[in-house]
Amino acid sequence: MKPLTSLRKAATPKAAAATLLLATTIVATSQSAASAAPCDDRLVGWGTVPGYGLSTTTGGGNATPQTITTLEELERYGGDATPRVLRISGKITTGSYAVDIASNKTLIGADENATIHGGINIAPGSSNIIVRNLNFEGFWPESGPDDTISARGAHHLWFDHLNIWDAGDGLLDLTKGSDLITVSWVKFWYTDPSHPHRLATLNGSDANDDEIDAGKLNVTYHHNWFADLVDQRMPRVLFGKGHVFNNYYTTVDNNYAVGAGALASVLIENNYFRKTNNPHQFMYVRPSYITARGNVYDQTTGLRDTGAGGTGGGVTPFTQPPYPYKADNAHKVPNLVTRCAGPTLS
Numbered sequence: 001m002k003p004l005t006s007l008r009k010a011a012t013p014k015a016a017a018a019t020l021l022l023a024t025t026i027v028a029t030s031q032s033a034a035s036a037a038p039c040d041d042r043l044v045g046w047g048t049v050p051g052y053g054l055s056t057t058t059g060g061g062n063a064t065p066q067t068i069t070t071l072e073e074l075e076r077y078g079g080d081a082t083p084r085v086l087r088i089s090g091k092i093t094t095g096s097y098a099v100d101i102a103s104n105k106t107l108i109g110a111d112e113n114a115t116i117h118g119g120i121n122i123a124p125g126s127s128n129i130i131v132r133n134l135n136f137e138g139f140w141p142e143s144g145p146d147d148t149i150s151a152r153g154a155h156h157l158w159f160d161h162l163n164i165w166d167a168g169d170g171l172l173d174l175t176k177g178s179d180l181i182t183v184s185w186v187k188f189w190y191t192d193p194s195h196p197h198r199l200a201t202l203n204g205s206d207a208n209d210d211e212i213d214a215g216k217l218n219v220t221y222h223h224n225w226f227a228d229l230v231d232q233r234m235p236r237v238l239f240g241k242g243h244v245f246n247n248y249y250t251t252v253d254n255n256y257a258v259g260a261g262a263l264a265s266v267l268i269e270n271n272y273f274r275k276t277n278n279p280h281q282f283m284y285v286r287p288s289y290i291t292a293r294g295n296v297y298d299q300t301t302g303l304r305d306t307g308a309g310g311t312g313g314g315v316t317p318f319t320q321p322p323y324p325y326k327a328d329n330a331h332k333v334p335n336l337v338t339r340c341a342g343p344t345l346s
Contacts, residue, residue, distance in 0.1 A: 043057060045222060046181055046241075057157065059130030060086070069088075074099050075099055080102060091116075102123055105128075120150075122151035125153055132159075136171075139168060145167075151178045161340075164189075165187075167199075170200070174201070174202065178203075199230075204238030209239070217237065218242075221244045236259040241266075241267075243269070244267065245327045246337070247272075256302070257277075259281055260289070264315070268295060277300070282305045282310060292304065
């Protein structure tokens with residue numbers, strides 16, 4: 001038998017190689033773990049701002065979650081006056097109309113496959129509603145609800161980690177004086193290039209709706225993915241103060257991305273625009289204001305409007321949102337958003 005010292009010397013090269021391999025594995029694993037960190041699920045933005053008698057957006061709060069699997073259950077429990085957490089399992093088809101969702105509700109997918117085929121409508125006058133971790137499939141080209149999600153005259157809404165595609169008209173439309181809303185980690189897309197209305201999300205439906213919309217339509221869009229075949233309204237903001245940060249745009253051959261008009265003031269911050277036409281532009285004759293900072297424009301073309309737009313003036317820059325947030329560096333956005341946008345139950 002060789003002396004112990006001889007054995008140790010003989011094993012040294014292999015041991016060194018093993019140690020190096022182990023160290024490399026640890027580093028790689030550490031880097032992989034860092035890149036696969038849990039996706040953010042915190043509420044940030046205008047949806048946290050007090051107003052209209054509410055301090056923030058809580059949805060159904062601490063109500064005991066109840067699983068629903070049918071249209072009849074969605075209509076009954078989603079539209080009643082009781083605070084509820086509705087855990088949607090499987091696929092619910094709404095048919096030719098959108099299902100009304102009333103105040104103090106949380107709709108959340110039971111898993112990443114949970115789907116509403118058709119649409120929901122946040123009923124006028126409703127508030128404090130959370131919609132998370134769900135797929136929304138529109139009916140296009142068949143007849144169905146025009147919008148996969150709509151809100152009219154509602155406030156304190158949070159749309160988070162959704163996958164929305166193929167609406168007949170708009171994927172997510174916020175109108176009629178809706179206010180204090182956050183849209184986060186949502187993937188917007190279409191599948192048919194011949195579809196004439198490939199629209200993502202609007203805030204305000206008419207540039208002359210001062211009586212309804214003035215001082216409202218304050219919305220935050222962050223970490224959303226405006227993806228395949230979306231043509232415009234990513235978002236379009238009228239009247240309100242819009243905060244558009246850390247979104248990813250991969251909409252080749254689109255019309256425009258972010259539009260601002262009719263007394264809106266929009267902060268467009270640390271987004272990544274890739275092969276996108278007209279990343280941000282003024283709309284309509286009425287005055288508006290765009291502040292753009294920290295964005296990446298990767299092979300983009302067309303307008304990057306900033307400053308005061310329209311005629312008449314009087315709209316001031318929106319540069320300091322009234323809530324805490326931390327914008328990621330724009331160069332990190334593609335990886336972060338493609339990994340985490342859409343339903344993710346971590």
